[in-house]
Every structure is written in structure tokens, then in C-alpha cells.
Amino acid sequence: MNRMGREAREAAAVLRALPAETRSDAIRAMARHVRIQAPNILAANAEDVAAATSMVDRLRLDDARLEAIALAIEEVAALPDPVGAEIARWQRPNGLDIARVRTPIGVIGMIYESRPNVTADAAAICLRSGNAIILRSGSEALRSARAIHQALAAGLAQAGLPAGAVQIVPTADRAAVGMMLEGLAGSIDLIIPRGGKALVERVSREARVPTLGHLEGLCHTYVHLSADPDKAASIVANAKMRRVSVCGSTETLLIDRSVAATLLPQIAAALGDCELRGDAEARSIVPMALAGDADWTTEYLAPILAVRIVDGIDDAIAHIARYGTGHTEAIVAEDPAAAEYFLDSVDSAIVIWNASTQFADGGEFGFGAEIGIATGKLHARGPVGPEQLTTFKYLVRGTGQVRP
Template sequence: MTEQIALPKALVADLGARARAAAAALAAVPSTAKQDALRHIAALLRAAAPEIEAANTLDMTRATAAGLSNALLDRLRLDAKRIAGMADGVAAVADLTDPVGGVIDTAERPNGLVLSRVRVPIGVIGIIYESRPNVTADAAALCIASGNAVILRGGSEAIESNRAIHAIFARGLAESGLPADAAQLVPVTDRAVVGAMLTAEGLIDMIVPRGGKSLVARVQAEARVPVLAHLDGINHIFVHAAADQAMAERIVVNAKMRRTGVCGAMETLLIDRAYPHIASLVAALRATGCEVRGGPGLRAIVPGLVPTTDADWDTEYLDAIASAGLVDGIDGALIHIAHHSSHHTDAIVTEDAAVAERFLRSVDSAIVLWNASTQFADGGEFGLGAEIGIATGRLHARGPVALEGLTTYKWIGRGTGQVRP
């Protein structure tokens, strides 16, 4: 047992030491050099699309044989369009303003000492994720652009895809004159490596988990390194009595069915009892192939719905399934959301501006929307380029975490000989 534990710890120690050296070098690299490297990597990704797709086919074949769910298979799948989108995402990060060195604020003290808060990289970021191989590219690009080194630990189901994508980053960094160790991929699938990363104090400065509830729970329970948490997307849409019918149906269908396996998908539909088009709204959702599980009040209006259980209101389906129920106006919606929300993304559909503003103020989630689909919960849609994840906590960063969320700050003082009396 000791030997089994020692190997992952030694591996992480080696990765961490190399990452710290790369982070120190990267912190001093000019913005233009980082941006040029990312544009070069984006071009390499486009050119290597056939090789990446072939590697992904190996992963998909194994995952299908292993019985992974349709939602997980969708997250794992890479085709020419998705690879092109991945490359575009890397190029988009290169076009973003580099936050490193940015001055947050400056103040002059009465004694003439000038103090500034200046953005700096966090250092070494550990990303632990499942299924989605595009995270390899997104996370690496964001970390490089923000001056951080990154250690990537993807799921075993995507190992071939991740290796192919990481190889492009290593090549692109080296060809651009930047340290290849700035982006490292854990080369083994041993789950004990995750535990070693979570306790790598002094080597890894922050852990970002991206995956299911069990992964995030393990990270939060075992981590001795600060964690930027990304919890379940138990997202609600509340259709208020004053909602426009066509808009409500369009938003609800898109929020659930555009892509059911993403964390921004709607999982619970709350309908105001006074909304005059309840049956039509549910029918529009069911017409797309979505299974609607209804509470007792809703089933009385729309027969044939699958009855909800208590567990449904706290379930992230990541599938063509939604729980739906009636509530008594905005007060009922706020009570339900406060009790069941994962603080990810919640939305209201209404033409009543006063009700909408109350919802926006009262719902304690990282993203709160008015008359828009929850599927906009994405860094690219927020103008941030690729994202490292949606942070649902209350500290450091919240919502889509991109370049600025991967920096901290230090105080810089400029004096003229001041001494403290």
C-alpha cells in the first residue's frame, strides 16, 4: 500500500516542481508572446483535427462498450465541428486583454506613500475533470494566457483525446519559445493521482474540479489546496404570469433541449399558477422529446406526466428530462429556488420589469437571467473566451471563470523615503 501511494505522490511532486519553474518563467513573459503562442497552438489544433478525431474515436468506442450514458457520451464526443470550435476558443483567448499587470486601484496615503493593487498570476493550477476533452484545450489556454502553469488530470474515458490535444499544446509552446511544462497532462489514469494532487500543498496553488457530484464532493472533502468549486447545475426557469407566451416556450425549449448534457441546461421548470398558457408551455417542451415530470397541481392540468418525487427537485438530469411544478407567483418561485437551487444559473421569463428586478436581486446564484435561456451560462457567451468552469461559491470568483478569475493581486508601494513613526 505504501508503494502504491508513494508512486502517485512522486509523480505529482515531479509535475508540480516542473510546473512551478514554468510558472515563474511564464509570469515574466510579455502579453504578446503568450498571445502569439496561443494563436500558433490554435492553428496546430486545426491542422491536427484528423488525428484528434481518430484519438477520440478510440475513446468513444471504449466508452460506448463500457455503457456510459448518452449525456456523458455527448460530452466526450469530438467531431470536426467541435474541434474547429475548440481551436476557435483558443484563438479567442489570445485576443482577450491580458489581466496580468493590470492596476486594480491606486491610492496615495497622507505621508505620500503610493499604494497600488496589481493583478498577478495565481501560480500553478490543477484541473481535475471528467469526460469533456475540450476542457484540456480551454483550461490550458486560459492558464497560459493568465500567466499560470497548469496540471491537467482528465478522466480515463477521454485519455486518448486528452493526450492528442495536450501534445499540440506542448509542441506549440516549445515552438513559440515558451516553457512546454506550462501545460502538463497527468500521463496515467490512476485515481490515486487525484488524491496526491489534492494534498500537494506548496506545489499546486489552486484546484478546479469539473465533473459530477461525486468528483466535486471528493475534492472538497480531501483537498488541502484551495478549491474553486463548480457544483451541480440544478438550474430553474420561472415562467411568471406576465410572460410572453411565444418567448416563454422558445426559452424553455432552448434551455432544456439545445444541449441536455451541459451544466447550463434547465433542470426544473417553475410555472406561475396564474400563467394562462400552462398546458401549451408543457406541450411545447414535450414535443421536443423531453420527459416532463410534474408535481400534483401540474398533473391536474396536464394529464399523463410522470409524477415527481422529492429527489427530482434536487437532480441534475443532464438528459432530456425536466421536473416541472406550479408555484404561487414570484414568492413561491423564490422559496422553491432558495431551497433547491445549486446556485449555478436561474432565470425568469416575464414582461413585468418590477417582478424581474426583484427576482434578479433576490436569487442567490452565480448567474441570474431575465428573459434569456440558461444555456447562456458559458464564458464564451459572456465575452470571456473559453472558461475554466462556472464557480458557484461566494469567494474569489463567481460565475464563468476566465482570465481575471485566474489571477490574484499583490500590493505595490512606491515611496520617497517614508519611515513609520
């Protein structure tokens, strides 16, 4: 592990100095080798799926999903390069010229569970932003992750980049996580966890280096009294049921009391084979199970939806503030003033008007891919793409000035 850390640190110094197009070529080469090695990747994934006991949808790859991974890598290659971009520039009265420019963070440690695509997404995003990365996959996806990494490494070699730029921990031993959290003797600059609540809590508790957290996606959709009925039914059904295992899936439906009697039956019908768990008022409108206190704080990642009738927009906002995780919330409304009030008042990483919460995705934001959705407030928030994996430095140019 310490050797991996040293090699990543050395590679980060190389990446920092490379031209943007050289890194773009390497990213495109990684995509090519994902396609070339598709049979090996799918075979490894089949072994992971056969051994899996949960989260199989997140884990499973097929030809279409693997092609989507390759396309996402190519989209990252085409993104504007953030390294060296000038954020601001000004001159002081004494003639000093000061510029704030983007620079790579250095070495990223990525700890993740059950999502093989994260291996490729994280590697591409780190190369685009000039960072080296050490990947640590969960045991349930390790065969898939190692096969994908083998393809990525072939792309790096073809482009002439150091192997230390993208490395993967070859073991599922939890002690490796502990070493990463300690920073690998000063080699890792930032840890990013992506997985369940237990993983994120462990990283937050034990990390001795800065972390960029991805907490639960306890997402809400609020149907306002001005909502268009057909639009509300379509949005809620997509927000919950398009893919129930993604972090942007709506877990709680909040519906305004004044329209609940007419809209809730239509929404329930659109949801189809989804188990509803509601408060007493919701149950009086549509037959469903009774929601307990735990239902308002549960990320189901399953075809289950909690339903609560609320007394107006402020009640909806209060519910989100109490139970939400700061991930993604949506309002369905035709009243622009109400929608803007919701957008301004809800303090989450992503707040949406008249669209599905499943748009909480770096690809849908135009980032090509994402490392995750950051739910904290520092150093980045929302989808984490290349720009979010840079910091900045100041370049000060003088003509001989000395300070009096």
C-alpha cells in the same frame, strides 16, 4: 507527479515575467497545432467514444467541435491580458503611492471528466492569466485529452515556452488525483474540479490546497404571470433541449399558478420529446409522470424536466433557495419590476431575465472559453476566465518615508 509539480512551478515563474504578447503568440500557436493535428485528435476521440458507456454527447468530437475548440483558443488569445492590470491606485497623506494590481495565482491543478475541450480551454485560459497548469482528465476522455495536449505542447514549443507550462497526467490512476489534492509537495496553488457531484465532493473533502468548486448545474427557469407566451415557450425549450448534457441546462421549470393552465400546454408542446415530471397541479393540466422528492434535487443531464406550479414569485424564489445549487436561474417576465426583484433576490452565480439558462457559458460571456462555472462565493463566481484566475498584490512606492 512530483517532477511535474516542480516543472510547473518553474514554468509559472517564467510565465509571470513574460510579456503579454509572447503569451498571446503561444496561445495562437496552440490553436494552429490543434488544427494541424486534428486527424490524430479525432482518431483518439473515436476510441474514447467507442469505449464510453455514458455522457457520450459530452465526449464526442467531430470536425465542427474541434474547429470550435481552436476558435475558442484564439478568442482567449485576443482577450485583454489581466496580468499587471491596475485595479485601484491611491496616495496616502504621507505621500506613499499604493496600487493594487492583478497577478497570476501560480500553478493550477485541473481535475475534470468526460469533456475533451476542457483540456484546451483550461490551457489557454491559464496561459492568458500567466499560470502554469497540470491537467488530469478522467479515464473516459484520456485518449482525447492526451492527443489535444500533444497539439498544445507543440504550440508551446514553437513559441519557445517551457513544456512545464501545460502538462497532463498520463495515467487514469486515481492515486494521481490524491497526489494533486495534497498539492504535489507545495507546487499546486489552486485545485479546480469540473465533473460530477462525487468528484467535486471528493476534492472538497480531501484537498489540502484551496479549491474553486464547480457544483451541479441544478438550474431553474421561472415563468412569471407577466411572461409573453411565445417567448416563454421558446426560452424554456432552448434552456432544456438545446443541449441536455451541459451544466446550464434547465432541470426544473417553475410556472406561476395564475398562467399555468394556458402557458404550460404551449411550453410542453415546444419541449417536444422531453419527459416531464410534475407535481399534482401540473399533471392536472398536462399529462406527465408524478415528480418525487428526488426530482427537485436531480441534475438529469437528459431530456427530462421537473415541473412545479408555484404561488407567485416569492414561492419560486423559495423553491430555488431550497433546492438549487447556486449555478444559474432564469425568469421569463415582461414586468420589469418583477424581473429586477428576481435578479436581486436569487442568490446564484448567474441570474438571467428573458433568456435561456444555456447562456451560462464563458464563451457567451465574452471570455473566449471557461474553465467552469464556479458555484461557490470565493474566490470567483460564475464563468471562470482569465481574470478570475488572477489574484492581486499591492505595489507601494515611496520617497523615503519611515513610520513614526
